[in-house]
Amino acid sequence: MTFSTLVSALIALGVNATPSQPAQSRDIDGVELAQLSFRSRIVLRVQTTTLAMVPEASLREKKGPKCIAASEILAAAVLARSSVDLVLRGGYRMRARFPANCPGLDYYSGFYVAAGADGKLCAGRDVIRDRAGGECEIEKFRQLVARN
Numbered sequence: 001m002t003f004s005t006l007v008s009a010l011i012a013l014g015v016n017a018t019p020s021q022p023a024q025s026r027d028i029d030g031v032e033l034a035q036l037s038f039r040s041r042i043v044l045r046v047q048t049t050t051l052a053m054v055p056e057a058s059l060r061e062k063k064g065p066k067c068i069a070a071s072e073i074l075a076a077a078v079l080a081r082s083s084v085d086l087v088l089r090g091g092y093r094m095r096a097r098f099p100a101n102c103p104g105l106d107y108y109s110g111f112y113v114a115a116g117a118d119g120k121l122c123a124g125r126d127v128i129r130d131r132a133g134g135e136c137e138i139e140k141f142r143q144l145v146a147r148n
Helices: 003-012
Strands: 025-028 031-034 043-046 059-063 067-069 073-080 083-088 093-097 111-114 120-122 127-130 135-137 140-146
Antiparallel strands (some): 025 031, 067 120, 073 083, 093 140, 111 127
């Protein structure tokens, strides 16, 4: 029996699959029904690279958004221990700043991000996890634009 077949069968029997209620079972007309809860979480592995698009000296930081969609991240680079530069779809470049140094990011070539239930990565809420298991809280996002 496949997972989707099992879920369809449980729904047909009237089993609730809501994460907010604890698991319960009940007997109705000789048929025992049980409640089943599902939780899922998507974790993205972001491979770091050398960003050669625009030299660092020709960029300046502007105020950035509170959140970015995790699906918009195309590439990343660790240029300093206190931040990660992200390249987003459309050629936009964002800098995720940390309140303190995050030394594990430059040791391995990559890190993990777990977007919230809304599919977004938000400052003050989410963290970047290095591959050694350390966490760096995202303090704020800054948009990187060319200097005039």
